[in-house]
Amino acid sequence: MAGLGKRRPSRARSGVSGLQGRRTTRAHDAATTRSVEDGLIIERLAHDGRGLAHSADGKSQFVDGALPGERVETATHLTRQRYDEAHVRRVIEASPDRVAPPCVHYALCGGCDLQHLAIEAQRAHKLAVLPEMLARQGVELTQAPTLIATDDPHYRRRARLGVKVDAEGRVHLGFRARRSQRLVDIGDCTILVPTLNALLGPLHGHVATLDAPRQLGHLEMLESDQGVVLVLRQLKEHAADTRRWQAFAETHGLHLVRWLGRDTPALDWLTPRLELTYRLPGPGPGPGPGQGTETRDELTLGFAPGDFLQANAAVNRRMIETAMAWLGDIEGRSWLDLFAGVGNFSLALAAGGASVTAVEGNPAMVERLADNACVNGLEVSARQADLTTAGTIEALLSEHAPQAVLLDPPRAGAERVCQALVEHPVARILYVACDPATLSRDAARLVHGGYRIVRAAVADMFVHTSHLESMLLLEHPRRQWQPQGARPDG
């Protein structure tokens, strides 16, 4: 949902590449609504979850809320030279995959753009996106990706809520509307974990009692092992409102933090300071078939408000388990974990016996990563570096000569890192990505540079949205996959 963490990729990168025209016109719905007789037939879903059709003149139409096979009456809201962007006015013939969206705010909220599609079809769509995007870059997957998913639809453990005071002085709290900067008041969000969803109603009532709601930039809620943390973004101190927030936190059993100040906000605890943690699967044997209990040791990771945190805890755990299953025995292998955060993957690698150097750009997160390794009795060398600056990755590769690299970059991907990995090949690369478009671009560079893709998975991290997380395991045939110091086979 808009304002909930990671941003959407631009339309052009997410499946309409090559179609971007230069001239753009905002269309008036009334003037451009297609009549019932010439309703559009939707051919397929574009990568970003919109229905793709062609008008009689052959122009591409990207239609929000439309599904393959449907005949729909549309209204155009944006016209470009080579394609139009539209939304559904009326479904004339519905797809068998169309379902009633579970969320009451679905029609307005810009968050979950796929709730009208049955969950199995959402996942089939996501599984098709990665191979299609790779194919556009000239890379064929020899095996279909596997799916990493869980059954829990209430998954989101972190959410940012916008706050706005309207001309009449009414305070609004919620997420951005679809195709607009307008805020939609959200009283119930079905994708949030229940503890966060239960807070929405009380928060609405509370912000309406504040003396200075305009000093509030936004609110963030997150779930940790220690309970729910409410993070205020406050532009200026207001003593009476601060006391109101503290009373609210006490009533609802919340931990309360704020970022105070306009330009360089500082973090400040309004309830007793505490160390936040989340847990991950550890190296021990997992539960056997049919056993309901978790038998493996767990890893505990500390984090602070503002640190990167994977949005869906259960899918994050499955991704780490999948990665470790793919990698098999990593004991004694040297790894570079790039874009490491607070050690989400680094600790699992170290727990598996690998020798890990973890690189992260944010200095405070590097400190947390080092502490996290210590607390879990693991050895990880934590380094701060900006991986986009010239020479950084080359220096790291030459200093550490790793056998394998894990990378989990932000949406922009890791072009420079991948170029360096072509010039200085390693035996294995595990690429974790939140944007399939930049992943495909980078994977193409690696494959054309000599690597081959041996495993692929798509993780349904953001259920009911068109976002997908992907993982690729690549190997370089000319690099050895041996424990350090071991003699090569044969």
Ligand SMILES: C[S@@+](CC[C@H](N)C(=O)[O-])C[C@H]1O[C@@H](n2cnc3c(N)ncnc32)[C@H](O)[C@@H]1O
């Ligand atoms: C998608 S997150 C992944 C974090 C971690 N692997 C995890 O699973 O939680 C990307 C991480 O890259 C870091 N990052 C972003 N830009 C960076 C850069 N230029 N150099 C190094 N790290 C960067 C962010 O601070 C963030 O922690």
